[in-house]
Amino acid sequence: MDSLLEQIDTSRIPRHIAIIMDGNGRWAKEQGQDRLFGHFHGVESVRNIVEGCAELGVEFLTLYAFSTENWDRPAQEVSGLMELLVDTIRKETETLNRNNIRLEVIGDKNMLPESAQKALAESLDITRNNSGLRLIMALSYSGRWELVRAIRGIATDVQLGKLSPENIDQETVKQYLDTSDFPDPELMIRTSGEYRISNFLLFQLAYAELYFTDTRWPDFRKKHLYEAILNFQSRERRFGKTGEQVQVDTPA
Ligand code: IPE
Ligand code: IPE
Ligand code: MG
Numbered sequence: 001m002d003s004l005l006e007q008i009d010t011s012r013i014p015r016h017i018a019i020i021m022d023g024n025g026r027w028a029k030e031q032g033q034d035r036l037f038g039h040f041h042g043v044e045s046v047r048n049i050v051e052g053c054a055e056l057g058v059e060f061l062t063l064y065a066f067s068t069e070n071w072d073r074p075a076q077e078v079s080g081l082m083e084l085l086v087d088t089i090r091k092e093t094e095t096l097n098r099n100n101i102r103l104e105v106i107g108d109k110n111m112l113p114e115s116a117q118k119a120l121a122e123s124l125d126i127t128r129n130n131s132g133l134r135l136i137m138a139l140s141y142s143g144r145w146e147l148v149r150a151i152r153g154i155a156t157d158v159q160l161g162k163l164s165p166e167n168i169d170q171e172t173v174k175q176y177l178d179t180s181d182f183p184d185p186e187l188m189i190r191t192s193g194e195y196r197i198s199n200f201l202l203f204q205l206a207y208a209e210l211y212f213t214d215t216r217w218p219d220f221r222k223k224h225l226y227e228a229i230l231n232f233q234s235r236e237r238r239f240g241k242t243g244e245q246v247q248v249d250t251p252a
Contacts, residue, residue: 004226008056012233016060017053018185018208020200021045023192023216030216036080041218043088052222054099054133056229060182061135064200068108068142082113085139089119093126100132106178107141136182143202150176179204187232189225191217209235 021042028038046063053061066081096103103123112120120139153176157163163172174180184204190196193214197205211228213220238246 001223001226004223004230008226008229009233010057013056013058013229014186014232015058016062016183016185016187017058017229018062018064018188018201018205019049020064020188020190020194020198021217021220022190022194022198024218026192027216027218035077036084038216038218039081039084043084045217045220046088047092048221049225050096050101050133050135051099052225054101058133060185061133062106062138062179062182062185062201063136064138064141064198066107066139066141067199068140068145069199071111071140082116085112086115086119089116089123093123096123096127096135097130100130101127102130102132102134103127104134104136104181105139106136106146107139108145109139111140134182136179138200141178142199143197144199146178147203149178173203177203184208186237187211187228189213189228191215191220207237207239209237 024038024042025035026038027041028035031037050061065085070081071078093103103120105120105124109117109120116139150173154163154168154172158165179201184206185201185208188201188205188208189211191213193212195212201208209232211231213224213228215224236243236246241249
């Protein structure tokens with residue numbers, strides 16, 4: 001593992017990594033356990049990866065923890081996940097604070113049970129002055145939900161005369177998204193072998209490098225994070241230009 005870490009070019013660490021933490025249910029089933037057992041073990045991976053990112057100097061880490069569509073899962077799983085969320089926030093806030101990590105939330109917070117809203121509000125407040133890693137939890141989040149909300153906000157401001165349609169550009173749209181304070185992710189990781197975005201950060205992932213691994217989320221550790229970053233560093237990010245142009249633009 002140390003040798004993987006040594007291979008990472010510390011001058012080219014992605015500023016923002018986004019992760020679709022998938023495969024908890026399958027992991028649990030493989031152990032003959034119920035799905036909540038998998039979610040419970042997924043929390044250990046969250047701890048490990050948050051620590052790994054903080055050590056590497058990653059500035060923003062967005063974790064997809066619960067999607068708008070996940071509300072349609074069996075009630076027992078949803079309530080189990082919400083309890084786990086409250087429990088984890090309560091237990092981990094002190095550690096986040098000690099490590100100078102600032103918690104952030106994107107998504108439809110109003111949909112969350114009151115206990116979760118309260119625990120989150122407290123943790124956001126306690127960690128608000130921390131200047132290290134910004135840990136962004138996507139909760140009751142989906143890219144389409146976020147875009148609809150942004151469009152409503154823009155339409156309202158046009159109606160109020162605060163904004164004129166011809167001045168709306170990509171920057172304006174960005175400002176109305178939940179992620180207005182954060183740069184776009186450079187690297188998006190999805191675990192557990194699915195090759196899809198599942199309504200995650202639709203606007204923001206436009207030019208992200210996508211990395212898919214078969215490793216199930218409860219098994220995902222720093223070693224796997226390093227592998228993803230090394231893979232990212234081996235890619236040429238062209239942003240629509242030619243390889244030759246990019247090689248001139250970025251001196252080795
Ligand atoms: C990801 O694991 C966690 C959440 C979506 C909350 P899943 O629960 O989706 O696990 P699989 O995909 O069924 O294995
Ligand atoms: C995406 O995983 C959402 C989260 C990881 C929170 P899902 O398991 O819900 O996605 P699908 O249903 O396989 O697309
Ligand atoms: Mg899944």
